[in-house]
Amino acid sequence: MTFEEARAQFPVLDRIAYLQAGSAGPLSRSTVEAMRVEEEGDLLVGRAGGEYIERILALRAELRAALAELVAVEPEQVSLTSSTTDGCNIVLAGLDLRPEDEVVTTTDEHFGLLGPLHVSGARIVVVPPDPDQIVAAVTPRTRLLALSHVLWTTGQMLPVHELREHTGLPILVDGAQSVGAIPVEARGLDFYTISGQKWLCGPEATGALVVADAEGLRVARPSYFSQRHYEPDGAFTPWPGARRFDPMWVPSALMSGLRAALGLRPEWRFERAAGMAERCRELLREAGQDVVVPAERATLVSWHADGEASQAVVARLASAGVVVRDLPDTGLVRASVGWWTSDEDLERLVGAL
Numbered sequence: 001m002t003f004e005e006a007r008a009q010f011p012v013l014d015r016i017a018y019l020q021a022g023s024a025g026p027l028s029r030s031t032v033e034a035m036r037v038e039e040e041g042d043l044l045v046g047r048a049g050g051e052y053i054e055r056i057l058a059l060r061a062e063l064r065a066a067l068a069e070l071v072a073v074e075p076e077q078v079s080l081t082s083s084t085t086d087g088c089n090i091v092l093a094g095l096d097l098r099p100e101d102e103v104v105t106t107t108d109e110h111f112g113l114l115g116p117l118h119v120s121g122a123r124i125v126v127v128p129p130d131p132d133q134i135v136a137a138v139t140p141r142t143r144l145l146a147l148s149h150v151l152w153t154t155g156q157m158l159p160v161h162e163l164r165e166h167t168g169l170p171i172l173v174d175g176a177q178s179v180g181a182i183p184v185e186a187r188g189l190d191f192y193t194i195s196g197q198k199w200l201c202g203p204e205a206t207g208a209l210v211v212a213d214a215e216g217l218r219v220a221r222p223s224y225f226s227q228r229h230y231e232p233d234g235a236f237t238p239w240p241g242a243r244r245f246d247p248m249w250v251p252s253a254l255m256s257g258l259r260a261a262l263g264l265r266p267e268w269r270f271e272r273a274a275g276m277a278e279r280c281r282e283l284l285r286e287a288g289q290d291v292v293v294p295a296e297r298a299t300l301v302s303w304h305a306d307g308e309a310s311q312a313v314v315a316r317l318a319s320a321g322v323v324v325r326d327l328p329d330t331g332l333v334r335a336s337v338g339w340w341t342s343d344e345d346l347e348r349l350v351g352a353l
Contacts, residue, residue, distance in 0.1 A: 006266050007340050010201075017322040017345035022152065022177055022300055022336035025201035034260035035203060038253040059255045064243070066262050067194060067208045071179060071186040076241035079209040080250055084176040085112035087193035087209035088146075090245050091172050093220035097122035101143040104134055106158075108151040113174045117146055131159055138167050145171040149178035149192075153327055153334075154292045155277070155300030161188055181299045181338070183270055186210045191217075199299075199338065202258035206250070211242040223247050269339035273299045276346070277337040283350045292332070302332045313353075320352035 009028040012018055018026050046052070060080060068075040081087050093116075097103065101122040105113070106129040117124050122143065127133045129151055138145075145167065150157050155177070164171045170190040178184050180199025186192040189212065196206030211217055219226050219238055225246040227236035238244035266272075277299040284291045290304040305313045310326035310333050317324055322345075324335045335349060 001266050003266075003268075003272070006264070007342065009264060010340055013340060013342075013345075015321065017341075017348045019335040019337060019341065019345065019349065020323045020325060021181075021199050021201070021338045022334060023325060024197050024204065025180075025199055025338065026340065027203075028201060028261065028264050030264055031202065031257045031261045035253040035257040038251075038256045042252070056252055059252055059259075060246075060250065063250075063255050063259055064208075066259060068210075070262065071175075071184045071192065071194065071210060073186050073210050073212075076243075077210050077212060077214070079211060079242040079245035079247075080255075081193075081207045081209050081245075081247055082205045082250075083112070083207045084174055084193035084195045085116065086207060086247060087191070088113050088116040088172065088174065090209055090221060090247065091191045091211075091217065092116045092120040092146075094217040094245075095120070095144065096218060096220075097143060099123065100141060102139060102141045103144045103146050104137045104142055105146045106134065106148075106151075108153045108156070109146075109148055110152045110174065110176065112176065113146060113148065113172075129156060129158060131163060134158075134163060135166060138169065142167075142169060145169050146174075147171065148174040148176070149184070150176075150181065150298040150300065151294075152177050152300070153330060153332065154294055154302050155298045156294035157182070157296040157298050159296070161185075164189060177298065177300060180265075181270075181273060188212075196254075196258045196261075199336075200258070200261055201264070202261040203254045206254050206258045209242065209245060211245060214240070214242045214244060217245070219244050221245075221247060225249070266339060273337060273339040273341075276339075276341045277301055279343070280335060280337050280341075280346050280349070283346055284353075287350045287353060289353065299337045300334055301337055302327070302334045304331055305333050317349070317352050320348070322349050322352050324349070 010026040065075040068078045172191040176195045192210040194208040196202035197204045230236035280301045292302045314326045
């Protein structure tokens with residue numbers, strides 16, 4: 001598949017420079033068509049009966065396997081969720097942390113991780129997103145590292161595998177800005193969250209959670225999908241593997257849409273995305289912008305809106321057909337550069353600035 005053929009799957013790119021996959025990626029024709037077919041089937045055939053239930057269960061199994069392959073783990077280690085926040089809540093509720101326990105995180109985490117951390121019951125230790133400072137913050141009371149693989153603020157990548165190995169501590173990785181943007185191998189990590197609607201360009205309210213050892217995490221938020229048998233008092237026997245953590249009935253349209261989106265990933269996607277992100281940084285610097293350039297970086301590109309409120313910059317760019325976002329309380333403007341981003345998109349961004 002050529003770049004032009006792949007990009008043509010996203011009609012929105014004909015109108016605007018879409019640099020916002022860090023919040024929600026563009027939807028492809030095939031994704032929307034898969035969703036439409038499912039909804040039309042529900043309209044005409046209904047949503048009941050043994051055959052319908054069997055098809056839904058098969059869809060769940062198929063999507064679970066596809067997501068597992070995406071991050072190099074086994075299907076039995078994948079739970080279907082609605083978001084990365086969902087995954088963080090499942091893990092932190094199931095760990096049964098106490099006030100005497102500590103969790104190390106960084107200053108640059110999204111509330112989707114920070115919120116669940118705050119209500120976990122543990123003491124939260126916050127340090128700058130520097131590997132050495134993360135390691136230095138570990139004490140005998142530390143029970144968990146909770147970090148983003150790619151920081152949502154600057155696109156900095158953290159060495160999550162190395163930190164897991166060096167500290168020997170369980171690690172919860174927020175994968176919201178990594179899966180679909182950079183190559184990801186979740187094998188060897190305890191917990192890894194996946195967003196479906198961001199860099200995978202799937203429907204909203206889709207995602208997954210990788211749990212390396214399901215037996216080591218309590219089911220703190222059981223759903224009907226958690227159990228294979230239950231008693232009148234609610235005691236239940238959980239399913240083997242991470243499916244016991246499935247929090248909800250995922251609509252068939254969302255599952256089919258995400259499955260279609262996963263099928264539209266060109267082999268060259270990571271190389272092109274990385275190259276375009278570097279080109280974006282280069283063009284912004286040449287235009288006099290104060291660009292944040294981490295040593296290890298992914299496909300989020302941020303710069304300081306010097307002399308102008310970041311919200312005003314975003315609004316001005318939107319009026320020129322360029323979609324980016326501001327990062328509240330940071331003074332930063334952020335562009336999400338994907339494999340679908342064209343040279344014309346970047347020229348349009350810089351020209352509008």
